[in-house]
Amino acid sequence: MGEVCKEKKPWLSVIWQVCNAFMSFFFALATYVQINDPDAGSWMVGYGVPAVLCAVIGWKPHVTETLPWRRVADLHVMISSAVVAMLAWRLYKERITEILQQEEGSLSPFREFSGLMLTAVWLLLCRHSGRAPVGLLRVSTAVAITVFPFVAWLYYYINKELRSGWPSHCKTAL
Template sequence: VNDPDAELWVVVYAIPAVLALLVGFNPLITGNFIWKSVSAMHIIFCVVWAASLAYYLLLHAQQNILHEEEGRELSGLVIITAWMCLCHSSSKNPVGGRIQLAIAIVITLFPFISWVYIYINKEMRSSWPTHCKTVI
């Protein structure tokens, strides 16, 4: 409701979600040319967009980056990029290893841990915009 570019984010998150779902069904698909190409293009797109958001935040951030819309978007792009890089590199070793598993767990838990931290931190919560104070 309060996000003017919500449709764009549906596409940005849908592409890696579909690619990851395909990996879940068939881990060897990461060796497929089409899968690798779409994944690589999406990674490049996310890295360029994340760099532009980071530059914008460097110049214009007025408070904690998680309070800025661009900061939350940047966090999402970093998570997408890390996850897609993890999937992209799994074509070399589809079974995976301990390091890849640890990275996957950290990427998966990061949004939940950061949300709990922000929700528990009263100082950070007090400076939320009005529309965020009615969230769970």
């Protein structure tokens, strides 16, 4: 009687939305730190698109079933996969050994490879997540992937020795 019926969300759906909110924040942060990079524009788009796509999922999880969301996500995964393949080939061909310190010109093959892999894997994980309630396997994977970049960023932030060989534009954003 005049009472608004509130739909209870299963706990897995809530965790899924929280993971997307955190990944949106992470991708937005990754977008921001590209500002000092010589080729900032392309990398800002590379991280900014997933930031927006994840933010929308955090707000409205069923958006993954809409054609515009799927097309943008698929295009981003396709382009990211092509760039990842080129970077992987470069890592292999040049037999780069100090992969965490390498920075040739404006291209850091391993870090850029890892960042693009993260965006592609996350968007693939999100694909069709709005069809049915998210399951334990997807949510567990999401939690593990969500924790990883924050722990890695914290590790680099604490361990100044790892950053000592980086060019100045990589050291000044955050």
